[in-house]
Amino acid sequence: MTGELEPIDKAIVRELSADGRRSFTELAERVGLSVSAVHQRVRRLEQREVIRGYSARLDSEAIGLPLTAFISLAPIDPAAPDDYPQRLEHIPEIEACYSVAGDYSYVLLVRVPSPVGLEELLRKIREAAKVSTRTTVVLSTPYEGRSPAL
Amino acid sequence: MTGELEPIDKAIVRELSADGRRSFTELAERVGLSVSAVHQRVRRLEQREVIRGYSARLDSEAIGLPLTAFISLAPIDPAAPDDYPQRLEHIPEIEACYSVAGDYSYVLLVRVPSPVGLEELLRKIREAAKVSTRTTVVLSTPYEGRSPAL
């Protein structure tokens, strides 16, 4: 059940990835199908969770979160259960959590207002998950959230 | 010009981050303003590029890109000009490019169909940018693309 996407669905997904507010009328023109057919396909893609929702792309500086960082996590107690994502889920500064192969167990993508905010966040994370951390500060973001190849 | 966002604009941005297809009618109800006032504010947020666009959130497995990885880049020639993001921009497998502090200069977030796809991508990246790479494979993604704190 991986990567099985018809050409028309692919085109729809591509369009909605580039512009999530594209109207059904516009989509219909671009993929060469009637409005109601497109409508039905979009609904089906949403139900199948190929499309998991829609978001505004925000300028993190403009919304008061100019400092981005990657935080890598390593367990302190090797016997502790691996429920780190759940332990950290309530912390809103964490935008994403990846389980990774390598020296660390998880990588978090976080956004904070300032260096002090990062310091506080690291304390919160260590406390909540009992992990040691390694932080990589993002200096600038040439690009982000680009649409997939398809 | 950083983090200056009125409470109502904040609320609008929060709503559109959670659901980018929220209608103006719905937004108006939730932020307690008339439809046309909300409409005006959203347009202004778009013009100011606080809102930089809208996207469908896609299931990367379902669209045929089940393998995610972080690729860290270090220049090979220390005298070469630092134009790596531009050199890599044309590669569609690269979803994001971050300039970072630390042992490496950049971190890329990439998505590919398979391990072979990753191998080919690494070759392309090394060729295009003349960099050495360090790859961290993502095993699973507990969460991703969550709405910001605000």
Place this chain on the structure above:
DNA sequence: TTTGAAAGAGCCTGTTA
């Protein structure tokens, strides 16, 4: 799975406060 039609809901402009 597609289409076309029809009703309702929502978008968006111009105007007024």
Place this chain on the structure above:
DNA sequence: TAACAGGCTCTTTCAAA
């Protein structure tokens, strides 16, 4: 800035092929 009112577009459902 915000509200209102209009004309118009888009969304959504239906019956039919």
